[in-house]
Amino acid sequence: MNQENTFPPFQPQSWAEKKAFAHWAIALIWLVIVLILFQVVASLVFVGLMFISGDIASGQDMADILTERVDLLFIGNTSGQILFIGLATFLIVRLHTSTESSFSFLRFRWKEDSLKYILYGSLLVIVVQPVIVYLGHLNSLLPVPESLTDLQVSQYQMIQEFLSTEGILWFGLLHIALVPSICEEILFRGYVLRAFEKSWGIIVAIIVSGIIFGLFHIQLGNLMPLAALGMILALMTWLSGTIWPAIIAHLVNNGTAVIIGINFPELLFRDDISEMLPPVWLLIASIMISCMIIYTMFQQSKHIED
Numbered sequence: 001m002n003q004e005n006t007f008p009p010f011q012p013q014s015w016a017e018k019k020a021f022a023h024w025a026i027a028l029i030w031l032v033i034v035l036i037l038f039q040v041v042a043s044l045v046f047v048g049l050m051f052i053s054g055d056i057a058s059g060q061d062m063a064d065i066l067t068e069r070v071d072l073l074f075i076g077n078t079s080g081q082i083l084f085i086g087l088a089t090f091l092i093v094r095l096h097t098s099t100e101s102s103f104s105f106l107r108f109r110w111k112e113d114s115l116k117y118i119l120y121g122s123l124l125v126i127v128v129q130p131v132i133v134y135l136g137h138l139n140s141l142l143p144v145p146e147s148l149t150d151l152q153v154s155q156y157q158m159i160q161e162f163l164s165t166e167g168i169l170w171f172g173l174l175h176i177a178l179v180p181s182i183c184e185e186i187l188f189r190g191y192v193l194r195a196f197e198k199s200w201g202i203i204v205a206i207i208v209s210g211i212i213f214g215l216f217h218i219q220l221g222n223l224m225p226l227a228a229l230g231m232i233l234a235l236m237t238w239l240s241g242t243i244w245p246a247i248i249a250h251l252v253n254n255g256t257a258v259i260i261g262i263n264f265p266e267l268l269f270r271d272d273i274s275e276m277l278p279p280v281w282l283l284i285a286s287i288m289i290s291c292m293i294i295y296t297m298f299q300q301s302k303h304i305e306d
Helices: 023-053 062-068 070-095 114-127 129-140 146-163 169-200 202-216 220-240 244-263 280-300
Strands: none
Touching (some): 023 202, 169 202, 169 220
């Protein structure tokens, strides 16, 4: 009797797999490239807008121009985010996929329970704020190079002056909340999380992508709270199987900061962060409720194996 030869089914490979490139290595390289290109484009747009507005021609000191035209700085920043942190990342994803679409790889899909996870995520990012504030206080106790501290302080001062401008609410929400919530989530919770997950598994991917999210902002004095937020957003993305809860939660986080910065700047901009620490009972309540929300998301998740 003739025995048929059986062969394993053909498995299409991505470019990374064909070239034997590690998914995490490509993601790290892209993070470096996108950080450079984003800064270059943001600077070029800013300088171009200053020429158009006539600010450079006036011979003003560059430091004075930066302080007076923070709006142009934000427009340049937004242009760089949209072009490279957002759109260009869709192209890089093709290096990691074979038959899977870029939208699917980035978890850019709507599921039947997405709205439920959007509500969980939005509530979580609000409830966890006392923990984030305490992490910021702990971070402030760590030694940071004075040059980086001065840079962060000057950034906060510019943002504070910018948010004190009359009628700035919608402009601020667009450039500080909406655009970053979409573009940064595409890059970090969409692309970086999936690439790291393919190489190291989801737990390591959540932790490492969160830390890199903090480092990407070039604010060592704010690294711990940013990294914690990054991990929380990554966790909700994995549990929900979609990037939308993280986008909305990111929007809620940044949008709330803009509204507080405009209406109650004394709560957001303080030289000594220890002065704004919430009471310990509120910290404990924040931890407990945050854990309950995360546990509920785990219990109800149908997407852990996606």
